[in-house]
Amino acid sequence: xxxxxxxxxxxxxxxxxxxxxxxxxxxxxxxxxxxxxxxxxxxxxxxxxxxxxxxxxxxxxxxxxxxxxxxxxxxxxxxxxxxxxxxxxxxxxxxxxxxxxxxxxxxxxxxxxxxxxxxxxxxxxxxxxxxxxxxxxxxxxxxxxxxxxxxxxxxxxxxxxxxxxxxxxxxxxxxxxxxxxxxxxxxxxxxxxxxxxxxxxxxxxxxxxxxxxxxxxxxxxxxxxxxxxxxxxxxxxxxxxxxxxxxxxxxxxxxxxxxxxxxxxxxxxxxxxxxxxxxxxxxxxxxxxxxxxxxxxxxxxxxxxxxxxxxxxxxxxxxxxxxxxxxxxxxxxxxxxxxxxxxxxxxxxxxxxxxxxxxxxxxxxxxxxxxxxxxxxxxxxxxxxxxxxxxxxxxxxxxxxxxxxxxxxxxxxxxxxxxxxxxxxxxxxxxxxxxxxxxxxxxxxxxxxxxxxxxxxxxxxxxxxxxxxxxxxxxxxxxxxxxxxxxxxxxxxxxxxxxxxxxxxxxxxxxxx
Numbered sequence: 001x002x003x004x005x006x007x008x009x010x011x012x013x014x015x016x017x018x019x020x021x022x023x024x025x026x027x028x029x030x031x032x033x034x035x036x037x038x039x040x041x042x043x044x045x046x047x048x049x050x051x052x053x054x055x056x057x058x059x060x061x062x063x064x065x066x067x068x069x070x071x072x073x074x075x076x077x078x079x080x081x082x083x084x085x086x087x088x089x090x091x092x093x094x095x096x097x098x099x100x101x102x103x104x105x106x107x108x109x110x111x112x113x114x115x116x117x118x119x120x121x122x123x124x125x126x127x128x129x130x131x132x133x134x135x136x137x138x139x140x141x142x143x144x145x146x147x148x149x150x151x152x153x154x155x156x157x158x159x160x161x162x163x164x165x166x167x168x169x170x171x172x173x174x175x176x177x178x179x180x181x182x183x184x185x186x187x188x189x190x191x192x193x194x195x196x197x198x199x200x201x202x203x204x205x206x207x208x209x210x211x212x213x214x215x216x217x218x219x220x221x222x223x224x225x226x227x228x229x230x231x232x233x234x235x236x237x238x239x240x241x242x243x244x245x246x247x248x249x250x251x252x253x254x255x256x257x258x259x260x261x262x263x264x265x266x267x268x269x270x271x272x273x274x275x276x277x278x279x280x281x282x283x284x285x286x287x288x289x290x291x292x293x294x295x296x297x298x299x300x301x302x303x304x305x306x307x308x309x310x311x312x313x314x315x316x317x318x319x320x321x322x323x324x325x326x327x328x329x330x331x332x333x334x335x336x337x338x339x340x341x342x343x344x345x346x347x348x349x350x351x352x353x354x355x356x357x358x359x360x361x362x363x364x365x366x367x368x369x370x371x372x373x374x375x376x377x378x379x380x381x382x383x384x385x386x387x388x389x390x391x392x393x394x395x396x397x398x399x400x401x402x403x404x405x406x407x408x409x410x411x412x413x414x415x416x417x418x419x420x421x422x423x424x425x426x427x428x429x430x431x432x433x434x435x436x437x438x439x440x441x442x443x444x445x446x447x448x449x450x451x452x453x454x455x456x457x458x459x460x461x462x463x464x465x466x467x468x469x470x471x472x473x474x475x476x477x478x479x480x481x482x483x484x485x486x487x488x489x490x491x492x493x494x495x496x497x498x499x500x501x502x503x504x505x506x507x508x509x510x511x512x513x
Contacts, residue, residue, distance in 0.1 A: 037072040037081065037393040045227065047074030054490035057377035060084070061407035070391050076227050078104075080400040081390075084407040086414050086439035091390045092382075092401060093438065097446035099388040100401050104381055106225045107241075108217040111249050118303030119451065120311070120380060121218070132451060135304065138280050140451045145458055147274060148190040149353050152459060155185045156466050157350070163471065167506040172476045175324055176501040179463065180208050180317040186459060187312040191305065192259045193276035211314050213248050215493035218310075252309070256302040277308065310494070311452050315375040316459045318497045322373035323365055323464055325502050326421045328473055329481045333423065337365055341469045342509075351469050356461040362468070364423035366460055370433055370442040372421055375495045377406035379444045405441045406496075414439035471506040 040063055042048050051073070053059035060082050064071055069085030083089050092100055102124035103109075109121040119135050122128040138144065159182045166173045184207045188194055263278050281301045288295060327334040340361045345351055356362070382401040387394065395401075410418040416425070431437045434453070435445035443450040450456075467473075475481070487499040 034394045035392065037070045037390075037395075038067045039072045039074070040067055042074050045076070047076050047078075048080075049075050052492075055488060055496075056492060057404055057406040057496070060378075060402065060404050061410070064404070064407060070393055072393075075400065076225075078225070078400050079396065079398075080402060081384075081395055083390075083401070083403045085411060086408055086437075088391055089403050089408060089441060089445070090438040092403065093435075093441075093445040096388045096390065099386050100382045100384040100395075100399075101447040102383045102385050103448075104225075104383040104400050106218070108219075108245065111245055112214065112218060112252065112306060113303045114299040116303075117300045118307050120307045122303075123383075124385065124447070131300070131304070134284060136451050138284065139277055139304070140453075140455055142454060144280075145455045146353075148186075151189045151274065152186055152462055153350075153352060155182060155189070156462055158182075158185070159463070160466055160470050163467075163506050164508050167471065167508045170505060172503040172505045174501050174503055176317075176321050176498065177208075179320045180313070182463060183313045183317040183320075183459060187308060189276070190274070191277040191308045191312065193263060193278055194259060207313065210248070210251060211310060212493060213244070214252065214306075214310060215314070215495060216491060217245060217248050219492050219494040252306065253302065256305045257298075259305065260298055260301060278305070308452070311450065312455065314495050314497075316456050316463070318375040318495055319366070319369055319373070319456075319460050320463050320467075321498050321502050323369040323460075324467065324473070324504065325484055325486065325498060326369065326372070327365070327468075328475065328502075328504055329484050329486075330421065331481065333365070333421075334468075334473065337361055338468045338472070341465050345469055351462065351465045353458065353462055356458075356465055359461070359465055361423065362461065362465055364426040366457070366464065367426045367431075367433065367440075368421055368423040371409045371415070371440060372419075373496075374405050374409060374442045375497075376442070377404070377496050379403040379405055379441060380448070380494070382448065403441065403444075408439060408441065411439070470509050472509070474505040474507060476503055476505060 040048060040051060043050060051059060051063065052075075060071075061084060063073075064082065064084035069083065069088045071082045071084070073080045073082060081092075083092055103116075103121050105123070110116065113121050116122040117127075117131075119128070119132050122131065159178060162178060163173055185195070259278055260282070263282055278301065281304060285296045285298070285301065327337060341351065341355075341359055344355060344358050348355075379402075382403075384395055384397050384399045384401060386397050389395065408414065412418055431440050433440055433442050435441070435443065435449045438445065443453045475484075484502075485498075485500050488496050489499045
């Protein structure tokens, strides 16, 4: 009897592997025709999570070289499809776009988006279609973006003046910090209707840290997302994830609520030089037009403001920093870009938005920067809603989908010398970043393509054009071109920036030239 009791107690654990095996065999018998993508070996419970590494896009790129451009991983309990070729991306984002255009649920995004009241992370459905329509027509249209031209030109003048004051001393400037402050100033004014300077986040370091923490919260690994609920509950509390969620969401909510309260306090009777995005959203909330049966409130506005906070500040600054770093490493390309903008502008004394249409080489530089250094190396993850096939492989519903744009942009099948920065590769090429060329997807493609693409590229073009027009750029004393580090920052954030700040010495262009 003494031996029987322990055996009875252990019986469930002894039978568990057998039950799992029987269930697996039953599933295989039920779906004998399913043909899943190749997978690397996985560990119990965590699956392939340990193989993501500190730079997931690079780790997945290496795995794809062995297992192919369509690969199935298991991140804990979550089946995950990883796509690493243009051909496979086209099948996913065009041919099967409707099957996989939803978003996965996660603890971080749910918390920060007020239960998915935003555009970028909301699951596919009626709400997403309606809120995206509002954003496309009312916030990110060409007409709306162009209406903010004076704000961008005023902020670029401030940037130039700030750098000019440093150029007289011959000391290097931290371009990373200045460009983050520049893009933050633009977004604060056109989106929030307030100045970046004077806010509690007025220092670029503060805004950069908050953005980084927010992206880490959204792109990071929460135990609740990948493990059974009881394990996730334990790991998230031990690791401090919940406490960090509380801090970040409180800071952001405080910022967005203050912006809304300021608008409500001022009222509509005050004349403004431009109608900012909060003005537009509050008007829609008041009138409740064009949104079906749903009722919009302040949390809907905050969800959209979050997307602008992340997508409008970080990505544009990152792109300009990478572009200037690449040009500094290749003085001949820098000179070519400068000669174009100076020839175009002549003695006008400043670069306006209307001038950038003529700067074809600058546009090539920006395209090549997007290719080699996409600010979001993996397109925001999708989730499948129904079964489909990709390159002959079966993909089940509720599968996480990663499209590794960083890997696709380095595919020798699509690009000659893919590791080299060569803007001239776009000379005479029809390849663009608007979602029709699947070897080049910095803004994604299909239904979930970034709606703020035009706003972002407009800022980048104007900012870079002025940096190239007003200044010659030298390296700090003793530094050589090959000494500029191009190492990426590590981590699970949504965007990837240059690991070290970019310091260059500006030499102000003489007005006589």
